[in-house]
Amino acid sequence: MGDDRGMTIRLPALSLDPHDPFPPADAALRHPDGLLAMGGDLAPARLLNAYRHGIFPWYSDEQPILWWCPDPRTVFQTDGVRLPSRFRRWLRRSDWVVRADTAFAQVIEACATTPRAGQRGTWITPDMRAAYEQMHRLGHCHSIEVFDGERLVGGLYGVVVGRMFFGESMFSAESGGSRVALTALAHRLREWGWPLLDAQVENDHLLSLGAELWSRERFLAAVTELTALPEPAVGWTQRFGTIAVAGLAPARRG
Incomplete structure (x- = not known):
């Protein structure tokens, strides 16, 4: 395959x-940072292994399907x-509220179709949507x-293995919707004792919200440990519950 500079890359x-x-x-x-392999499929067994x-x-x-493991890696510590x-x-x-797994199809559709500044189209292809569904x-x-009444105003989705959440995409239909989703997720994961949230690739927005850049070595060591831990077999809708957004505002740090 070729990269955006016309060079041939063997993968x-x-x-x-x-x-x-x-x-x-x-x-x-x-260059490009983290590109590791190509091909295969998006079967659940392969995705979980990835x-x-x-x-x-x-x-x-x-x-073709491209597989990535960038260095450094963008992560949030849940606190x-x-x-x-x-x-x-x-x-x-x-008066917004946050729930989990009550509108998955709507969230992934919104992540795929919401216009984003500086981007044309989406990487969430129909095959990707079908695989994550x-x-x-x-x-x-x-x-x-994130709901305002019955209206979905923001959200995100990601993959869980063990006690590690791998964020995939987020969207806002109203200003602040994705930030609220991220804040609520981090809040709940912290309560559960899950220390990390993967955000994959850095951008200014994520860094402004507290994302950190970890070396690939450090990140993979944490992933190996956290994905090996058991996850309670309780549905996320019940386990996550309903979070009132008004209660998420953290106290000012002294």
Whole structure:
């Protein structure tokens, strides 16, 4: 395949056996950062194997399936989400609520179709949507949903393996919707004793909210430990419950 500079890139090609192992993460390219392999499929067994090794798929319609493990990795510590003081004041007055797994299809559709500044189209292809909807039905993929009354105003979705949440995408239909979803998720994960939330690739918005850049080595060590821990077999709708957004505003740090 070629990169955006016209150079030829040789990548390991995965077979159609969903149990085909991935190359070691340290074999990933530096340019483009983290590109590790191509091909294969999006079967649940392959996706779960990928996330257990800190690898995720990211590609466009005209490309083969591409698998990534960037260095550094963008992560949130679940006690480290930061919100501007003006936004915290707004939270205290808000009557929005947050739930989990009650509108998964709507969340992934919104993530795929909501326009984003500086982007044309989406990487959430129909095949990707079908794959994560199947993962959701199997209990491996979850949505966090922000409601204003009955209207969905923001959300995110991601994959869970063990006690590690791998964030995939988020959206806002109203200003602040994705920030509220992220804050509520981090709040609940922190209560459960889950220390990390994977955000994959850095951008200014994530960094402004407290995301950190970890070396791939440090990230993968944490993933190996956390994905090996058992997760309670309780549905996320029940376990997550309903969070009143007004209660999420953190106290000012002294």
